[in-house]
Amino acid sequence: MLFAAVMGVRETKRIAKAKLKGTTPYEQDSLLRQFDEDQPETGTEKPQKF
Secondary structure, three states: OHHHHHHHHHHHHHHHHHHHHOOOHHHHHHHHHHHHHHOOOOOOOOOOOO
16 A cells, blocks of 8 residues: 555656656656667766766
Protein backbone atom coordinates (compact mmCIF):
# COMPACT_ATOMS: atom_id res chain seq x y z
CA MET A 1 0.00 0.00 0.00
CA LEU A 2 2.78 2.41 0.94
CA PHE A 3 4.67 1.52 -2.23
CA ALA A 4 1.63 2.38 -4.36
CA ALA A 5 1.32 5.76 -2.64
CA VAL A 6 4.99 6.58 -3.24
CA MET A 7 4.73 5.58 -6.90
CA GLY A 8 1.61 7.73 -7.28
CA VAL A 9 3.43 10.76 -5.89
CA ARG A 10 6.39 10.14 -8.21
CA GLU A 11 4.09 9.88 -11.23
CA THR A 12 2.27 13.09 -10.24
CA LYS A 13 5.59 14.97 -9.99
CA ARG A 14 6.68 13.56 -13.35
CA ILE A 15 3.48 14.75 -15.01
CA ALA A 16 3.80 18.21 -13.44
CA LYS A 17 7.42 18.53 -14.58
CA ALA A 18 6.49 17.52 -18.13
CA LYS A 19 3.65 20.08 -18.17
CA LEU A 20 6.14 22.82 -17.35
CA LYS A 21 8.19 21.79 -20.37
CA GLY A 22 5.10 21.58 -22.57
CA THR A 23 5.31 17.86 -23.23
CA THR A 24 3.83 14.69 -21.83
CA PRO A 25 5.82 12.42 -19.50
CA TYR A 26 5.83 9.77 -22.21
CA GLU A 27 7.35 12.19 -24.73
CA GLN A 28 10.00 13.06 -22.15
CA ASP A 29 10.82 9.36 -21.73
CA SER A 30 11.12 8.83 -25.48
CA LEU A 31 13.27 11.94 -25.87
CA LEU A 32 15.64 10.69 -23.18
CA ARG A 33 15.74 7.24 -24.75
CA GLN A 34 16.45 8.79 -28.16
CA PHE A 35 19.25 10.90 -26.67
CA ASP A 36 20.79 7.78 -25.12
CA GLU A 37 20.70 6.02 -28.49
CA ASP A 38 22.23 9.04 -30.25
CA GLN A 39 25.04 9.30 -27.68
CA PRO A 40 26.51 5.82 -27.31
CA GLU A 41 28.97 5.37 -24.46
CA THR A 42 32.47 4.80 -25.72
CA GLY A 43 33.99 3.90 -22.37
CA THR A 44 36.44 6.80 -22.61
CA GLU A 45 34.33 9.31 -20.69
CA LYS A 46 35.72 10.57 -17.43
CA PRO A 47 33.48 9.98 -14.42
CA GLN A 48 31.81 13.16 -13.22
CA LYS A 49 32.25 14.31 -9.65
CA PHE A 50 29.29 15.81 -7.87
